Amino acid sequence: MVADMVRAAIEKTYTGRMTLYESVNKQNEDTKITEQIKEAVAENLPCRISYKTISTVSEQDGAYKAVQEIKLFCSPDVNVTEGTTLVITQNGATNTYEKSGKPAVYGSHQEIILSLVEDWS
Template sequence: MNVFALARKSIESTYTGHCSIVEYKEVKDPVSKITKHEEVIVLENQPCRLSYDNISTTKSTESAHEVSQTIKLFIASEVEIKAGSKLVINQNGTTKAYECSGEPAIYPTHQEINLKLFKGWA
């Protein structure tokens, strides 16, 4: 087993969540022939892990201390997540919907994607 395979196995051993990737696509009804947009699950139950980091910032406003949260997804490097996709992630008994907020950092062993809470389809 090569060093990347061992590293990947080690990283994947930390995956405690599962991700479903949902895209908003045009779907044509076979009976009525009407095309409409709807959510389509393109991948289900992909092992993953969410990581959270709270960042404190100080602004010169009335509230002197503001905290924001950075959410990062760790997932297999071969998984393709298109821009604008919704990611439904279940980890530690909690299920939430997220969207990508940046380009993935792809490594030989995994990829890392910054996320934000899903607020709706654009």
């Protein structure tokens, strides 16, 4: 099928790997208090990050800053829900992102706009 060939061709461009973390409620064994923690729900999934600098600038703290769009390309079978944290390694660099847009899902892939998480633990 043509759709399978297109999907296979796109998947050859996936040079990154991602792990998805979602918030879950877990009881702390010591305190017996239920806490919300981030837990890996999928690991080592193939993907690709694309960066695009948008010519529009935004004013932040009195200084102008170029805006960068970060787009994730991955299998349409991957479910990235609201609140998911994504740790992605591509080209030797590992960064943490969160989903900031509704996915555009196609038969061959999906595209999701991400935002960089500055501090995540």
